[in-house]
Amino acid sequence: MSSLGSEIRRWSSLVKTKASQHILGVEFSPDIVAITMVYFVQGILGLSRLAVSFFLKDDLHLDPAETAILSGFSAFPWLVKPLYGFISDGLPLFGYRRRSYLVLCGLLGAVSWGSLSALVTDKYGAVAMIFLSSLSVAFSDVVVDSMVVERARGESQDTSGSLQSLCWGSSAAGGIISAYFSGYFVQTYGVRFVFGVTSLLPLITSAVAGLVQEEPAWNIQASGTADDLRVDFRSDGVFQSAKKQSLRLWRTVREPTIFLPTLFIFLWQATPSSDTAMFYFTTNKLGFGPEFLGRVRLITAMASLAGVGVYNSLLKHVPLRRMFFWTTLLGVGLGCTQLMLVNGWNRSLGISDEWFSMGDSLVLTVLGQVSFMPVLVLAAKLCPPGVEATLFATLMSISNGAGVLGGLMGAGLTQLLGVSSHNFDNLAVLVLVTNLSSLLPLPFLGLLPPESQLPDAVDRAEKALNDMEEAKRE
Known part of the structure; x- marks a missing residue:
């Protein structure tokens, strides 16, 4: 684990030396690498889309109505994205608002797809694992979107547009790769193999979380530079933070x-x-x-x-x-x-x-x-x-x-x-x-x-x- 951490730090140091370079008009930095890689993972996870359809139809023998219900249920995490934004903004995990959640999302995605590959044999297990995989992507999407917003605020439309282009371009590149291989993999190796390969992809999100430049929340609190959203972990501090964040959003x-x-x-x-x-x-x-x-x-x-x-x-x-x-x-x-x-x-x-x-x-x-x-x-x-x-x-x-x-x-x-x-x-x-x-x-x-x-x-x-x-x- 320590060697992995040192390797990530070495990569981060290498990336910092490239800070003067630009990609699509966006300054090259460790944060930008992390953002683009998370978007790339979102795109390449489309590798499993065709496999899921065949798994539900051929392996679990679900009829079209059941498949439609399952698809709608698995999309539910994308409809409550503000909840994840509230959690990320107001409740630091292990001292971080971005980094820790990206690690957790990657691990959750890996476990859910790995379970589909090796363990799931009924529709209820499939519902649970597909839901969790969707949750992991939706949550990481909110976290990385917040990083994009932090960099877009106060910038010109050109710079903001360049950043959005880089993000969605990374996702589209991942989508191209997944579209090219998905049908071939399903036909040649089967859906379980595709799920196994897919389970490795969210780990990229966990790995690049180490590149995120973020100061621990307790350091910010000690310096007195945090805004009113900092979390007090004493007694009902978390509840007060939740209430404050909700009111702030409404206002x-x-x-x-x-x-x-x-x-x-x-x-x-x-x-x-x-x-x-x-x-x-x-x-x-x-x-x-x-x-x-x-x-x-x-x-x-x-x-x-x-x-x-x-x-x-x-x-x-x-x-x-x-x-x-x-x-x-x-x-x-x-x-x-x-x-x-x-x-x-x-x-x-x-x-x-x-x-x-x-x-x-x-x-x-x-x-x-x-x-x-x-x-x-x-x-x-x-x-x-x-x-x-x-x-x-x-x-x-x-x-x-x-x-x-x-x-x-x-x-x-x-x-x-x-x-x-x-x-x-x-x-x-x-x-x-x-x-x-x-x-x-x-x-x-x-x-x-x-x-x-x-x-x-x-x-x-x-x-x-x-x-x-x-x-x-x-």
Whole structure:
């Protein structure tokens, strides 16, 4: 163990000597290495996605309804991310708010995937282990997001955008690797082998936690430099910290300078989707098989990385209002190209369904990634000091919840139009309606402060928060 620690310290020292170098416009540092590696692990954990599907279907013999319920349950940890932000911000573990939790998340992920590889034989064990694996990734995501927010605050949009690009580029790179190997590994070695390989990947998160530059909480308390979020471990100190952190979050979120942009993020994400109906159409009507859909997944993973590159190199300096406006308009236009596939017009042009689907997925994924990057940049820049992890996690959970709501509305439209697993007569109408609905949030762009006013907006929220706490103490 000591040799491992010395090796990590040696690596950290080596990384420090490279501090003058930059990656995608971000200064190279031990923290940046840790952040990018955690995001990379999140992407490469997609290696198990196909294996999980086959495990539930073939090994545990679950029907589609049970599989859907299990999938929804395993996604639950992603919907309560603010809880992890509160824990990380307000309750240091072994003296650290970031480092210790990354180690714990990595170990939890390794144990859960290892159990799926060697121990789990029933659906209840599978539910528990998949839930824990999802929890480990969601928690580590909140921790590393808070580190990103701490570095984005006060920076220019260019620098903040570069950091977000580096993070999501690392995740996309991991996704490309996992997409390339996942199908081959499942077919050649079986799902248990894939789970075993996957169990090794979260240990990378535990290892790079040693690179995080963080002062122990007790040193901060002794120096008197900590803010009001430091934890008192005497008697009910932990409860008081929890109460204080919750009140701090509520006071921050209810400030108009934070609430209104958050409302726009929700409206922008909460539009209906036809993705599920299109999946049934491509598999049941067009006959796309799993092998082909795996190749499409590889292409979309590469396209996601390309989208990050496009944003970082060409668009990160564009004001956020303008970015949201033009990506929405372009997304509606390109999204309607799916009507060609639904109606078979592509075949009239001599383009096969497979080639058209791959090209369409590639273009839409690039645009989707480009349009999502401003959401991340805006969320990061809205977070005032003291509640970084909690508030950013809240904003991301709101965004995720809006996406879930959009999916439910899409399901309602699908049912209303009579689109089913074998009836696609009104699918073209569904695709058109869902794409046009993306225009609905545009009148609310005024909820976003101009780029030049974002720092002032955050400062006002922080000042209001501090004034409330001063008044309470008096």
